[in-house]
Amino acid sequence: MGILSDDPRYVDFVKRYNGDLTRFVIEVLGSSPSHQQIEMYDSVSPFGSRTSISSGHGCFAAGTLILMADGKPRAVEHICVGDRLMGGNGRSARLVESLARGREPMYRFTYADGAGHTVNESHVLCLMTPDGLRLKMTVRQWLDRPPVDQFRLRAYRQVVGKRGYRPIKIESCVALGEDEYFGFALDGDHLFLGADRTVLSNTGKTYGFGAICAWHLLCFVGSNTYLHAPKLKTLQEGVWQELSKIKTALNKGPFKWLAQHFIVEAERVYVRKAKMEWFITTRVAKQGNPEALAGTHNRHLLWVVDEASGVPDENFGTIGGALTDERNRFVIASQPTRTAGFFRETQTSLCSENGGPWNAMTFNSEESPLVSDKFILDKLLEYGGRDSPEYQIKVMGRFPEYSDKYLLSRGQIERRINVAPVIAATEPFGNMLIIDVAAGVYRDKTVCTHVRVTGYGDRLDPQPRRIDVIDIPVFDNTLDWGEVAGRVRDLALHISNVTVLVDVGGQGVQFAKMLRKLDVPNVIDVNWGKKCFMTRYKDRFINLRAQCSVHAAEAVKDGRITFIEKHKKELIDQGSRIPFFFGDKGEWHIMSKQDMLKDENIPSPDLWDTICMAFLEDAHYITDESSGQYSADDRVKTAREAADEEFADA
Structure with missing residues (x-):
């Protein structure tokens, strides 16, 4: 097998996708991005882009049976933090990290065998196309599709004792009105099984980074991608899981030929036969040693920095010094926890609205289709209203509008x-x-x-x-x-x-x-x-x-x-x-x-x-x-x- 760039299909692939990250996510990865994700992908796509994302932080009806890791069913309302659910592959376990409760419009999905699930409008559906491509979309997004598109998509189930999945037809979707829902957040790939072994999902924040990294790796010959964060191990584990999932998806769909060149190892993801020249990896810099991030010059270079508010400003100076080619890209994201520093400047004085190079984006959870009204109301109460600095940081994704540095006057x-x-x-x-x-x-x-x-x-x-x-x-x-x-x-x-x-x-x-x-x-x-x-x-x-x-x-x-x-x-x-x-x-x-x-x-x-x-x-x-x-x-x-x-x- 030759290198990826020698494959005769690769030229047309690059022409179609290297200038359109959103198209890559939809057609190659089989995902249905939210409007906020599309905004992010469109910002990253152009050569030389600088993207700064300030961000804040789906469920079932009572009685829905979820398959636990020990193979026993349990009603969703009885699931607790620390429980282990059966993973979407029917073999691994998924840890419940937090719970979600609230009220929202509910819908009953019934399948061809009479079974079904009742879920809220923000719930993420796991679906399969007729050619076997797996994708995700919210109930709201599914409802917005024409009927012919809705019912050509199938739910799918994990086959007992096998590694494969079996699609099952969606016979009907009935609106039930507003009611209480129960959900949770999981680790890993966020996939788990219902008691009938239907594959179900919740969402994860690292998927966007994984998609961006995969796009840059596969669409630009000899590209180098570097990840950096204050807690780099957590970021790497999350993104690497998403990249592994992306490779699996490629293997199942029409781009199987790409998966053969897509190698995922513990410390590096790379293109076969170009491990040291064409890759995704991480860079660490101890406090006071930003020089450890230097020396990353390349014509196709992407830096991704998470939790940017916690990264020392001198680290950004070193990274910026390596972005010497006009095609180089830089993506940073964080909750807006610091009222000074480089990340805040990319959202203010250095943003494009003020004549700077950074496209400053704010992902407000109040506007996300994946966040329920109940969540917002709970956080308004917990954090003390929209004027609370904690609410502005964690929910609205804004730098807090407080002038006092003391808790009380x-x-x-x-x-x-x-x-x-x-x-x-x-x-x-x-x-x-x-x-x-x-x-x-x-x-x-x-x-x-x-x-x-x-x-x-x-x-x-x-x-x-x-x-x-x-x-x-x-x-x-x-x-x-x-x-x-x-x-x-x-x-x-x-x-x-x-x-x-x-x-x-x-x-x-x-x-x-x-x-x-x-x-x-x-x-x-x-x-x-x-x-x-x-x-x-x-x-x-x-x-x-x-x-x-x-x-x-x-x-x-x-x-x-x-x-x-x-x-x-x-x-x-x-x-x-x-x-x-x-x-x-x-x-x-x-x-x-x-x-x-x-x-x-x-x-x-x-x-x-x-x-x-x-x-x-x-x-x-x-x-x-x-x-x-x-x-x-x-x-x-x-x-x-x-x-x-x-x-x-x-």
């Missing part, structure tokens, strides 16, 4: 001082003593704050956490640990069923041991530098400190917290100066205390820290015997609820 905190309690006298509540221990006498202050608390979770939960600050009995930098421990013991003995939270970072470990030796009840160690436990918080917050700080700020904004006059100045000064920023994946970070002091001249916010710790995801309480209608049954119920929450994601 002075006025927001001041409005919650000396107002009516948020916990009524008739409802059950618990008590907490929350302690932040000073590093030493005459240094920062040791703080002990007494709060009354009820509820669990954040603004998404039916009974989110509410607290009333009752007292701040210790706020001093002259007392030694023994004196403070004695005061805490005396307080704990006079407060019903109190829970004592101690920040065990630094000197707190020894202080917590001292309290236990004094027989102080219910002492809980807090290490808020750890990762969050609950799945929904892991994606939003870099650690527990960020989680409880953001949730405390949300409680202030939502009116779920009250403060007393005591130490008012310190409370406002500290609470209104908590600097935050967003990480590469849009997760919340709170500036470290070392950087707060060094960069902002802000001392440790010890008092405010004790307020925030009341909102830790695992800060549980025991109901006060004097509150509401308390009984032994209540104690058991509270303990069970606490255990249920701790193991919710286990």
